Amino acid sequence: SVLSNWHRGDYHEASWSADKMKMAGSAVLLISLLSAVAPLPSEALNVRGHLLKSKTFRSPPILLGPGSVSNKYHHDVDFPRGHLAVKSFDAEVVDENGVPVPLHETYLHHWVAEPYYALKNSQSPDTQNLPKGMLKRNDGVCKTTLGQYFGLGSETRHTATWVPDPYGIEIGNEDKAPEGYEEKWLLNIHAIDTRGVVDKPSCTECKCDFYNVTIDEYGRTISKNYTGGLFCCYDQTQCRVKEGFNGEVRKLFLQYTVTWLDWTDAVVPVKIYIFDVTDTAMLDGTPEHSCKVEYQVEECSAENRANNECIHTKTARAALPRGGDIVFSVAHQHSGGVGASLHGQ
Numbered sequence: 001s002v003l004s005n006w007h008r009g010d011y012h013e014a015s016w017s018a019d020k021m022k023m024a025g026s027a028v029l030l031i032s033l034l035s036a037v038a039p040l041p042s043e044a045l046n047v048r049g050h051l052l053k054s055k056t057f058r059s060p061p062i063l064l065g066p067g068s069v070s071n072k073y074h075h076d077v078d079f080p081r082g083h084l085a086v087k088s089f090d091a092e093v094v095d096e097n098g099v100p101v102p103l104h105e106t107y108l109h110h111w112v113a114e115p116y117y118a119l120k121n122s123q124s125p126d127t128q129n130l131p132k133g134m135l136k137r138n139d140g141v142c143k144t145t146l147g148q149y150f151g152l153g154s155e156t157r158h159t160a161t162w163v164p165d166p167y168g169i170e171i172g173n174e175d176k177a178p179e180g181y182e183e184k185w186l187l188n189i190h191a192i193d194t195r196g197v198v199d200k201p202s203c204t205e206c207k208c209d210f211y212n213v214t215i216d217e218y219g220r221t222i223s224k225n226y227t228g229g230l231f232c233c234y235d236q237t238q239c240r241v242k243e244g245f246n247g248e249v250r251k252l253f254l255q256y257t258v259t260w261l262d263w264t265d266a267v268v269p270v271k272i273y274i275f276d277v278t279d280t281a282m283l284d285g286t287p288e289h290s291c292k293v294e295y296q297v298e299e300c301s302a303e304n305r306a307n308n309e310c311i312h313t314k315t316a317r318a319a320l321p322r323g324g325d326i327v328f329s330v331a332h333q334h335s336g337g338v339g340a341s342l343h344g345q
Contacts, residue, residue, distance in 0.1 A: 050261045052087065055080065059254040062093075064106060064193035066247040067203065071109075071190040071235040075133075076118070079185040083263040085168025089113065089150045091256040092157045093191065101252055103154055107204045109190040109233070110332070111254055112151035115171060117181035134178065138272040141318050142291035146274045152332055154204075159330060167327050168260075168267040189254050192233060196245030203240075205335055206233035210240045229294050270327060275318050275342075282317045289318075297336070311338070 057078040062070045080086075093101045093108055115136040122132055137147035149169065152159060163169060172183055194200045202210040207228040215221055217234035226232075233239070261267070276291035300310035331340035 050264060050266065052259060052261050053080070054257060054259040056255060056257045058094075059187050059189060059256070062189060062191055062252040062254070063249055064191060064252060065249040066193055066196040066245060067239040067241040068193050069191070069233050069235060069237045069239070071233075072188070074187045074189070075116075076184045077113075077187050080258055080260050081172060083172045083174070084170075084260045085263050085267040085269075086163070086171055086258060086260045087168060088160070088162045088259040089256060090159075090161055091152075091254055093252055094255045095253075096251050098255065100157065101250075103157070104200070105193070105195050106250075106252060107192040107194055107200075108154050108156055109192055109204070109206075109334075110151065110153040111156070111187065111189045112148035113185060113187055113256070114148040114150075115183050115185050117177055118184045120180055120182050130180070133184075134181065136183070138274060140273050140321060141289055142274045142276045142279060144289070145291040145293065146276060148274070149272055152330070153334065155332065161328070161330065162259075163270060163328050166266060166268045167270045168263075169272065170263065170267075170269045173263070187254065190233075191252070192239065193250070194239075195247045196241045198240045198242055201335060202228075203233075206230065208232035211237050212240070213237060227296075229296070271322075271324075273320060275316065277314045277316045277340075279316050279318060282319060283315075 059077060060072075060074050062072075064070055091111065093106055095101055117134045117136060119130055119132050135147055136149075137143045138149055150161070174182075177183055192203055192206075194203050197203045197210075199210060205228050208214075208222060208226065208231075211232045213222065213232050216231040222231050274291075276289075278292040278295045279289050281287070281289045297312050300312075304310055326342075326344075329342055331342075333340060
């Protein structure tokens with residue numbers, strides 16, 4: 001049982017709703033819920049007396065022309081180093097001058113930030129048989145599929161990610177790194193340029209007809225029943241642009257600000273859990289989690305459409321491997337999503 005190590009049986013239930021009138025049959029929701037869970041401390045210590053530090057970084061350049069797509073992984077990105085307690089990670093897309101780029105021009109499909117362990121001496125003969133890197137991953141419950149520490153999408157700008165005192169997200173603890181490895185960070189940024197496209201919702205929902213693709217990024221044939229999703233808007237694909245529209249290639253960046261303080265015994269470490277609304281393992285009574293990156297929302301029926309009842313609601317239930325207090329959470333939805341909620345037992 002997933003509750004075998006608990007003194008009390010706590011679970012959390014997440015619900016999401018989507019407006020089918022806005023999404024149509026081919027729309028895709030990529031949904032996850034990031035929660036920071038803190039074990040109950042014997043003595044809650046205040047960390048406000050320690051110096052908070054903050055620094056703003058930029059990702060490698062994102063080159064986008066009208067209708068184009070960028071979905072790249074960037075390893076060893078700039079990030080605070082040392083044994084630290086991260087308090088927040090805030091981001092937005094900006095141009096070369098640091099000016100925020102409107103969402104209606106560059107749709108930020110998603111981004112994730114994740115620590116990993118990199119081999120220190122990868123050129124040494126003694127390390128040739130060792131993996132060059134290992135993902136660090138979060139604490140569950142979907143860490144096999146959704147292992148990131150931070151991540152959002154089009155809702156990124158102005159979404160607060162502050163972890164309250166006395167809590168912090170522990171990073172850079174050398175004692176926890178495998179021997180011969182060091183902690184680094186990676187970014188995955190998926191952005192779609194919608195300037196001059198024929199139909200913006202179809203481009204941001206990654207409808208295959210508008211990208212004119214029949215195979216995915218690995219060369220596999222896309223099923224005819226798959227009308228839209230990540231298989232059709234991968235890196236360097238092109239959404240249909242209006243005839244005669246000309247626009248320059250722009251150099252953009254994911255600009256992210258990290259706030260942290262040096263790690264001390266006064267900080268209560270949190271654990272990061274990501275829930276997925278498609279994970280029905282607990283409801284189905286199965287031991288294996290079935291988290292997904294995306295799922296198809298069924299098209300609204302003609303009868304419901306006539307009655308303006310095109311709301312799709314999905315619920316999942318998950319048990320955390322240990323107890324504690326949820327001190328921060330945020331939901332991620334795509335076009336057509338109208339709300340999400342998290343409930344305790």
